[in-house]
Amino acid sequence: MLKVVNAMGDACPIPVVKTKNAIKELIGAGMVETLVDNEIAVQNLTKMAQQKNYGVRSEKLGENQYRVIMTIGESADEAGAEAVEEETTAEETCMPDGRRGNKVVVISSSYMGTGDDELGAVLMKGFIYALSQQDELPKTILFYNSGAKLTCEMSPTLEDLMSLEANGVEILTCGTCLNHYGLTEKLKVGGVTNMYVITEKMMQADLIVKP
Amino acid sequence: MYNMEEKIVFCKGGGCTAKLGAGVLSRVLEKLPRGEQDPSLLVGYDSRDDAAVYKISDDMAIVQTLDFFPPMVDDPYTFGQIAAANALSDIYAMGGEVKTALNIVCFPEKMDLNILGEIMRGGSEKVIEAGGTLAGGHSIADSDVKYGLSVMGVVHPDRVLANNHGQPGDKLILTKKLGVGIICTANRVGEASEAAMEEAIASMTTLNKYAAEICRKYEVHACTDVTGFSFLGHLHEMLDDKLNCHINASKVPVIEEAHRHADEFLLTAAGQRNRNHTGPFVEFRKIPFSMEEILFDPQTSGGLLVAVKAEQAEALEAELQNAGLPAKIVGTLLEKNANEAEIIVG
Numbered sequence: 001m002l003k004v005v006n007a008m009g010d011a012c013p014i015p016v017v018k019t020k021n022a023i024k025e026l027i028g029a030g031m032v033e034t035l036v037d038n039e040i041a042v043q044n045l046t047k048m049a050q051q052k053n054y055g056v057r058s059e060k061l062g063e064n065q066y067r068v069i070m071t072i073g074e075s076a077d078e079a080g081a082e083a084v085e086e087e088t089t090a091e092e093t094c095m096p097d098g099r100r101g102n103k104v105v106v107i108s109s110s111y112m113g114t115g116d117d118e119l120g121a122v123l124m125k126g127f128i129y130a131l132s133q134q135d136e137l138p139k140t141i142l143f144y145n146s147g148a149k150l151t152c153e154m155s156p157t158l159e160d161l162m163s164l165e166a167n168g169v170e171i172l173t174c175g176t177c178l179n180h181y182g183l184t185e186k187l188k189v190g191g192v193t194n195m196y197v198i199t200e201k202m203m204q205a206d207l208i209v210k211p
Numbered sequence: 212m213y214n215m216e217e218k219i220v221f222c223k224g225g226g227c228t229a230k231l232g233a234g235v236l237s238r239v240l241e242k243l244p245r246g247e248q249d250p251s252l253l254v255g256y257d258s259r260d261d262a263a264v265y266k267i268s269d270d271m272a273i274v275q276t277l278d279f280f281p282p283m284v285d286d287p288y289t290f291g292q293i294a295a296a297n298a299l300s301d302i303y304a305m306g307g308e309v310k311t312a313l314n315i316v317c318f319p320e321k322m323d324l325n326i327l328g329e330i331m332r333g334g335s336e337k338v339i340e341a342g343g344t345l346a347g348g349h350s351i352a353d354s355d356v357k358y359g360l361s362v363m364g365v366v367h368p369d370r371v372l373a374n375n376h377g378q379p380g381d382k383l384i385l386t387k388k389l390g391v392g393i394i395c396t397a398n399r400v401g402e403a404s405e406a407a408m409e410e411a412i413a414s415m416t417t418l419n420k421y422a423a424e425i426c427r428k429y430e431v432h433a434c435t436d437v438t439g440f441s442f443l444g445h446l447h448e449m450l451d452d453k454l455n456c457h458i459n460a461s462k463v464p465v466i467e468e469a470h471r472h473a474d475e476f477l478l479t480a481a482g483q484r485n486r487n488h489t490g491p492f493v494e495f496r497k498i499p500f501s502m503e504e505i506l507f508d509p510q511t512s513g514g515l516l517v518a519v520k521a522e523q524a525e526a527l528e529a530e531l532q533n534a535g536l537p538a539k540i541v542g543t544l545l546e547k548n549a550n551e552a553e554i555i556v557g
Contacts, residue, residue, distance in 0.1 A: 012480040017400050020476070040480040047483070048476040051500055172491060176549065185241050191491030196551050 001030035008037045008065070015041045016048055023054075023072055031071050037064045039166050045070070046168050060166050103138040104205035105131065107147035112211045124150070127211045128157040132164050138209065140201050142193070144174035152178070152186040161189045174198060253371055254305070261304040261435055264371050272368040276301035279315045279359020283395045283511055284412060287326045291333025291358060293415040297438065297512035298360035299341045303423035304436040304515060306372035307364035309341040314348025317357035330358050341420055370427075374435035375451035381432055382524035383456065383542040386422040386531055387414050387514025389442055389505050390469025396479050397472040407468035414466070415512040421534055422515050429527045430520040437513035441485040443506045443554060445516060447492055450544075450553055458506075458542035458556045460498050465505055473501035473508075481509040494552030506556065518544055 003022040007015035015036050022032045034045055042058050045068045049056035055071035111120025112127055128150070131138070141164065143151050150157050151173045165171050171190025178184045178192065202208060253272060254264040262276035278298035282290040295312075302309050314334060318327050338345045338360070394411040397403040403411075419436060426434065437445050442463070450456060485507040495503055514536075519527050524540050531538035 012483070013396055013400065013477045016476045016478070038480070040483045043483050043487070044476065044478055044480065047478075051476070185237065188238075191487060193491045194549060194552060196494070197491070 001026055003030065003032045005032060005034040007041065008035055012041055012044050016044055019045060019070070026072060029073055031069060034068045036066050036068065039066065042066045042068055042166060058167055060163060066166065102204060102206045103209060104201055105138045105141040105209045106202065107141060107143045107150060108145050108210065110146045110149045124211065125156045128160045132160040137164065137167055137169050140170040140172060142172055142198055142201060144177050144198065148173050148177035148181060148183060151189050152183045153188055155188070158188055165189055172197065253368060254373065261374060262301040264305060264366065266368045270367055272366050272371065274302050274305045274307035274364040274366050277315070277359070277361040279357050281355055281357050287329035288333040289412055289416065291330035292337050293512050294358045295334040295337035295360055296416055296418050298362055299337060300419045300436045300512060302362055302364035303419040304372065304434055305366060306370050306434065307366035309343035309362060309364045311344050311346040311363045312338045313346060313361045315359050315361060316348065316350035317353035317355065318350060319354060319356065320352045334358065334360065337418065341418055372431060372434040374433055374449050375453070377433035377449055377454055377518035377544045379454060379544055379546045380521050381518040381544040382521050382540050383544065384517050384519060384524065384528055384531070384538055385437065385442070385464060385514055385541045386419070386536050386538040387417070388464040388466045388537050389510060390466035390508060391415055391510055391513070392479055392482065392508040393469040393472050393477060393505065394466055397477045400477060402472060402475070402477060404468060407466055410466050419515050422531060422536055422538070425530050425534060426515065426517055426527065429523045431517050432520070433518040435516050437510050437516050439481060439509045441482065441489070441507045441509055443493055444485050444489045446554060447489045449516065449518065453547055455545040455548050455551060455553050456542055457545060458554060460502050460556050462539050463541045464537045464539045469505050469508070470501040473504040478504055479509060482507050485509060492553040494555050496555065496557040498556050
C-alpha cells in the first residue's frame with residue numbers, strides 16, 4: 001500500500017506531522033511518499049525515519065521539489081519486546097534506502113590518480129558525478145588535504161555534492177585542512193569535522209572507497 | 212477582540228525559529244564591503260557577538276542591537292513581551308544597561324489594529340521593566356506580522372562581556388531552561404500541554420536583566436544569550452576555535468515536556484539547520500535523541516550562557532537559583548584539543 005502526502009509549501013514540523021498521520025492510516029506495512037519543497041524538510045523526515053527504523057530514501061525531483069519515500073515494515077509499529085531482534089534483521093533485508101550499509105568515500109586529493117593534474121581534476125569531477133548517480137549511495141564522504149578544495153567555492157563538483165547531500169549523504173570536510181588552505185570561510189557544502197571524527201568514520205565503515 | 216481566523220494567520224511559527232541559518236548568513240556577510248576599520252568599534256560583526264559595542268569615551272561605550280521576528284504564540288500581548296525580552300537580552304549579554312529602544316513593526320493593513328496595540332503594549336512594558344525608554348519606532352505594511360526592538364544600552368568599555376573570552380577551566384552556567392522552540396512548535400500543532408506552554412511563556416518573557424545583574428558581581432569571562440542558533444550553536448561561537456568544552460547533559464535545565472515532543476519529531480527547520488551547522492563539532496556520548504534535539508533547539512528569548520571562574524561557579528549558581536532562576540552549571544571549558552570533538556556532550 002502506498003500513501004502520498006503532499007507537504008509542498010508546508011513549514012516544519014507539518015511535513016512530519018502529515019507523514020506520521022499517513023503512516024498511522026497504513027495500519028501495518030506499506031510505503032509513504034512525502035513531497036516537500038525544501039531540503040531541511042527532507043532531512044527532518046529522514047531523521048524521523050531513521051529513529052523509527054523505517055526504510056527511507058529521498059530524491060530531488062526538481063528545483064524546490066523533493067520526494068521522501070518511507071517503507072514501514074509489519075513489525076515497525078507493533079513490535080513487542082520479543083520482536084526486537086526480528087525487527088532489526090527485517091530492516092536490513094528490506095531496506096530500500098540507497099545508503100544501505102556503512103560505505104564511506106574518502107577524497108584525499110582534488111585530483112584522481114597521479115600523473116597529469118589537469119587530467120586528475122577532470123577524472124575527479126567525473127568520479128563525483130558518477131557517484132551521485134549510483135543506486136547505492138555512500139553514507140559519508142570525507143574530504144581532507146587538497147580534497148577539501150572540492151567542497152568549497154569555485155569547486156567544479158559543488159552541484160553534484162549538493163545533490164548527494166540532498167539525498168542524505170553526510171559530507172564532511174577536515175577543518176584543519178580548510179584552515180591550511182585558507183578556505184574556512186569558503187565552505188559551500190556539508191559540515192566541518194576533525195581528525196577524531198574522520199578516524200571514527202573510517203574505523204566504523206563497512207567499506208572505504210578511495211578514488 | 213480578534214477572531215479565530217486572524218489568530219491563525221497571526222502565528223505561523225515564529226520567534227527565533229524564523230532566523231536564517233548561521234551558515235547561509237556568514238556566506239553573505241563575508242562578501243560585504245568593509246569601510247576603514249574604526250578603532251572605537253570594540254565589537255562588530257567580525258566577532259559574531261550578540262551586539263555592536265562602540266566606545267565614545269574612556270568610561271563609556273554604547274551597545275546597539277536589533278531583533279525582530281514573527282509571532283510564536285497566539286496572544287499578541289504575550290508576543291510583544293517575548294519579542295521585547297528577546298531584543299533587550301543582547302544588551303545584557305554584552306554586560307550593558309538598557310537606555311533607549313525603538314519599535315520595529317511589520318503589520319498587515321487589513322488586520323485589526325487592536326492586535327498591534329496589544330503587541331506594542333507588551334513590548335513597552337518590558338522596556339520599562341528593563342529601565343529603558345521607548346523613544347520611537349518604524350512600521351511597515353506587510354503580509355505577515357513581525358515585531359521587535361532596536362535597543363541602545365551603555366557599558367563601561369572595560370566591562371564589555373565578549374562571548375569569546377572564556378578561559379580553560381571556567382564553568383559554564385545556563386540561566387534558563389531549554390526547549391521553548393520545541394514546546395511552541397508542539398503547541399502550533401495542538402500537542403503541547405497548557406502547563407508546558409505556560410512554563411515556556413514565563414521563561415521567554417523573563418528579562419535576562421536579573422541574571423545579568425547577579426553575574427556582574429562575579430568574575431565572568433564570557434557571556435552570550437542562547438537564541439536562534441541553539442545552545443550548541445551559541446556555545447560553538449563562544450569556543451571560537453580557541454577552546455574545547457565538556458557538557459554534562461544531565462545538568463542542562465530543560466522544560467521536561469520538550470523530550471516527549473522531540474521524540475514525536477515536532478521539530479523546526481531551524482533546529483535541523485542548527486544541527487547541520489554545529490553538529491560536526493559535537494560528539495554525543497550516549498545521549499538520547501530527544502536531548503540532542505533539545506540542544507539544537509532554537510530558543511526564543513533564551514537564557515544567558517556565562518563562563519565563570521571555576522572557584523566562583525557554585526556561589527553564582529546558588530545566587531541565581533535564589534533569585535528564582537532555573538540556572539545550572541552545565542559544563543566546563545577546556546584547553547583547545549584538535550584531536551577531540553570541540554564539544555563533548557556526556
